[in-house]
Amino acid sequence: MTSAVLDELKWRGLLANSTDEEALAAALEAGPVTFYVGFDPTAASLHFGHLVQLIVARHLQEAGHRPLMLVGGSTGQIGDPRDSGERTLNSKEVVAGWVERIRGQVEQYLDFDGPNGARVVNNLDWTGDLPVLDFLRDIGKHFPVNRMLARDVVRKRLDDGISFTEFSYVLLQSMDYLELHRRYGCSLQFGGSDQWGNITAGVELVRRADDVRVHALATPLMTKADGTKFGKTEGGAVWLDPALTSPYAFHQFFLNAEDAKVGEYLRVFTRRSREEIDELERQTRERPQLRAAQKALADDVTALVHSPAERDAAVAAAAALFGRSDLRELPADVLAGVVAELGGTELAVPEQLPTVVDVLERTGVVASRGAARRAITEGGAYINNVKVTDVEAVLSPDDLLDGRFVIARRGKRTVGAVTVVVS
RNA sequence: GGCAGGUUGCCCGAGUGGCCAAAGGGAGCAGACUGUAAAUCUGCCGGCAUCGCCUACGUUGGUUCGAACCCAACACCUGCCA
Numbered sequence: 001m002t003s004a005v006l007d008e009l010k011w012r013g014l015l016a017n018s019t020d021e022e023a024l025a026a027a028l029e030a031g032p033v034t035f036y037v038g039f040d041p042t043a044a045s046l047h048f049g050h051l052v053q054l055i056v057a058r059h060l061q062e063a064g065h066r067p068l069m070l071v072g073g074s075t076g077q078i079g080d081p082r083d084s085g086e087r088t089l090n091s092k093e094v095v096a097g098w099v100e101r102i103r104g105q106v107e108q109y110l111d112f113d114g115p116n117g118a119r120v121v122n123n124l125d126w127t128g129d130l131p132v133l134d135f136l137r138d139i140g141k142h143f144p145v146n147r148m149l150a151r152d153v154v155r156k157r158l159d160d161g162i163s164f165t166e167f168s169y170v171l172l173q174s175m176d177y178l179e180l181h182r183r184y185g186c187s188l189q190f191g192g193s194d195q196w197g198n199i200t201a202g203v204e205l206v207r208r209a210d211d212v213r214v215h216a217l218a219t220p221l222m223t224k225a226d227g228t229k230f231g232k233t234e235g236g237a238v239w240l241d242p243a244l245t246s247p248y249a250f251h252q253f254f255l256n257a258e259d260a261k262v263g264e265y266l267r268v269f270t271r272r273s274r275e276e277i278d279e280l281e282r283q284t285r286e287r288p289q290l291r292a293a294q295k296a297l298a299d300d301v302t303a304l305v306h307s308p309a310e311r312d313a314a315v316a317a318a319a320a321l322f323g324r325s326d327l328r329e330l331p332a333d334v335l336a337g338v339v340a341e342l343g344g345t346e347l348a349v350p351e352q353l354p355t356v357v358d359v360l361e362r363t364g365v366v367a368s369r370g371a372a373r374r375a376i377t378e379g380g381a382y383i384n385n386v387k388v389t390d391v392e393a394v395l396s397p398d399d400l401l402d403g404r405f406v407i408a409r410r411g412k413r414t415v416g417a418v419t420v421v422v423s
Numbered sequence: 424g425g426c427a428g429g430u431u432g433c434c435c436g437a438g439u440g441g442c443c444a445a446a447g448g449g450a451g452c453a454g455a456c457u458g459u460a461a462a463u464c465u466g467c468c469g470g471c472a473u474c475g476c477c478u479a480c481g482u483u484g485g486u487u488c489g490a491a492c493c494c495a496a497c498a499c500c501u502g503c504c505a
Contacts, residue, residue, distance in 0.1 A: 084434095086500095161501065225461065252459075259460055289458035322459060371452085374467065380453045411452075413459050 003028040005063035009217075011274065012267040014056055016193040017218035019203060024215040027187065028065065032116050033215075035060055035188035036068035036180050038123075038173065039106065041076035041098035042090075045241035046105050048231040048253075049192065051305065052219045052268060054109040056190060057118075065188075066116040068180055069106045073099045073124030075173055080198065081153045081166040089165075099124075105240055119184075126179045127172060139175050142208045143201075151197050170201045177202030178209055190217035222268065225260040240305055247306040248341045251314035252413065254298035255291070259284050262293040270300040317341040321407065321415050327384045332402045339405050344417035351422065353395040356381065356388050363408040363416025375410050382409040395420075 003025035009015050018024060027033055037053045039046060046054075057067045076095045079087035090098075103120050110118035148154060148170065154162060177199075180186035189199050196218045206214045222230040231238055238253050239245040245253075257265055263281040266272055272280075280293040302311040317338045320330055330338075347354060347362050354362075360372035360381060373391050375381040381388045383399060384407050399406060400420055409415045 256459065259458095262460090284460095287458095288460070291458065291460075294460080318459085366452095368470065369472090370470065371468090375453070378453045378467070411454090411459095414452090 005060060005065075008063075009056065009059060013264055014052070014059070014219050014268060015217060016220035017196055017216075019200070019216045020213075023213065024188070024217075027215065028063070032064050032066055033060075033188050034066045034068060034180075034184050034186045035190065036070050036121075036177070036186050037190055038070040038072055038075070038176065039102055040072040040080070041095050041102050042079065042087075043237075044098050044101055045239045045244050046102055047240060048238035049222070051240065051301075052222065053191060054106070055269065056217075056219055058109055060188075061110055061116060061118060064116055067110055067118040068184060068186055069110065069118055069120045070176060070180070071099050071103050071106065071120060071122050073122040074127040075123055075169065075176070078165055078169050078172060080169045080173070080195075081157055081162055083153065083156050085157075086161065086163055086166060101241075121180065123172070123176045123179070127175070135171075138209075139171050139178075139205070142205055143171055143174075153197065170198050173198045174202040174205040177214070178205050181206050181210065181212065181214060187212075187214045188216065189214070190219065193218040193221055222265070223261075225258050230261070230265075242306060242310070246341065246343055247302055247310040248314045248317050250305065251298045251302040251311065251318065254301050255294050255318070256413070257294050257297060259288055259293075262297060266293060266297050269304075270297065272296070272300070313337055313341050321385075321409070327401055327407060330401070335402055335405055338407070339417040339419065342407075342415060342417040344405070344419050346421050347418040348421045348423055353397070353399075353422075354420065356383055356393040356395065357391065359383065359395065359406055359418055360408050360410065363406075363418050365408050365410040365414045365416040380411045383407070385409065 005028060006015075006021070006025050035057075037057055039050060039053070057069065061067050073095065076098065077089070077092060079089070099122060103122075106120060107118075112118050148167070149158075151170070154167065157166075177186070177189050189202060191199055196216075199216045199218065203214055203216050206212055224230045237245075238250060242250075254265070254269075262284060263277060266277045266280060270277075280296055283290065283292045299311050299315065302314055316334065320327065320334060320338050327335075342363075345362065345364075347359065356376065357369055357372040360366045360375065361369050366372040366375055372381070376388055376391050376393075379387065379389065383395070384401060395406065401407070404419050404421070405417060406420060407415065407417050
């Protein structure tokens with residue numbers, strides 16, 4: 001028995017793990033399967049890592065299956081155990097606020113109408129008022145502590161310590177699966193491979209409590225060629241919220257993907273066909289400097305997460321900033337767009353034009369004035385694409401593009417802008 | 424509740440009275456080489472500023488000419504024993 005959607009996920013490299021694959025394939029072919037994937041509100045926005053789950057959910061929905069998108073209003077108040085140690089609890093109000101923001105983000109990726117329309121669910125709905133005795137009797141009884149202690153994350157934490165709160169997290173997530181199975185007939189859960197333990201615990205709970213065999217899938221962790229996690233930039237995580245990671249920065253992140261990995265990323269993050277991706281990989285091998293695959297990747301993902309218009313703006317900004325053209329020759333409207341894309345702030349100056357150090361610091365391309373001086377000394381500071389070598393340099397009227405804009409750059413890739421207002 | 428140990432910069436970790444903005448490693452940044460890639464090599468890596476100043480070694484207070492280092496109290500963490 002094979003399933004078209006499962007095969008699709010497989011060749012795209014979106015499957016790292018699964019429970020009985022034969023049985024799952026049969027279920028997926030037999031008719032619409034209700035599935036769920038959970039997102040815990042541990043920050044104000046989803047990030048790059050969650051994108052993989054959103055994409056898998058979309059693949060499944062397009063194959064006719066019904067998505068339940070769970071936002072963890074309760075699990076987000078607990079936090080799942082991680083190797084780095086005990087989490088600091090966030091207040092209930094903060095978590096509730098994040099739930100709403102993440103709900104809005106999730107909604108963007110799925111279809112909410114029709115017979116297999118998606119539904120957003122919140123596990124606070126069935127845990128918020130759950131009496132502790134019911135929890136211990138109905139759920140806790142199915143969890144042998146000896147087995148819980150054997151789990152990898154828990155074992156790693158035993159030396160440093162782990163609170164009962166985090167230790168119990170797996171019960172909550174497992175209960176979600178049981179509850180969604182009972183309420184909506186949900187019979188498939190998936191998540192990142194780091195969630196595999198929690199996911200299979202849910203499968204186990206449904207089997208013990210209701211004597212039903214449900215399914216599970218895990219997506220792989222996206223890595224770089226050296227095996228480390230893919231998804232961090234200089235500024236930290238790559239967020240899906242444009243206020244936290246600008247569409248320009250988002251686009252740049254994918255544009256800088258490694259040659260060795262770009263094919264893999266194309267399969268995961270875009271809807272391009274096998275043939276198209278083979279062709280792009282061939283181009284990467286033959287003419288890597290053109291970075292055709294990276295461009296396709298960055299364009300597609302930016303359009304998906306932001307919009308086609310944002311994608312075009314990011315492409316235009318990159319072309320202007322990294323192209324050979326003199327920035328002074330750019331049309332004023334293109335320039336204004338670039339500055340907006342870079343999140344240019346205003347820099348009000350009395351009469352004197354600002355120093356280069358001021359501009360670098362103000363655009364945010366360096367963290368402090370000291371860092372700005374360092375960048376100039378190291379030969380890594382540019383104003384309007386022209387290297388600055390004098391730490392004391394002051395802007396001249398000639399440096400103001402269109403009479404007001406200044407583009408600052410540190411190194412090859414970090415770019416920012418300011419609008420100078422002489423008062 | 425008792426006893427012991429611990430809390431250092433983004434992370435790990437050395438430092439037990441002046442030579443400490445604090446060894447070493449990792450992460451990160453820049454330069455060279457390239458293709459806005461990877462790998463490699465070199466430099467940088469608290470803030471402000473021309474010597475210098477300010478902030479910082481869990482918190483607060485004390486001893487001292489001088490404290491990350493000594494003392495006291497408190498907070499938190501870990502282990503062993505109850």
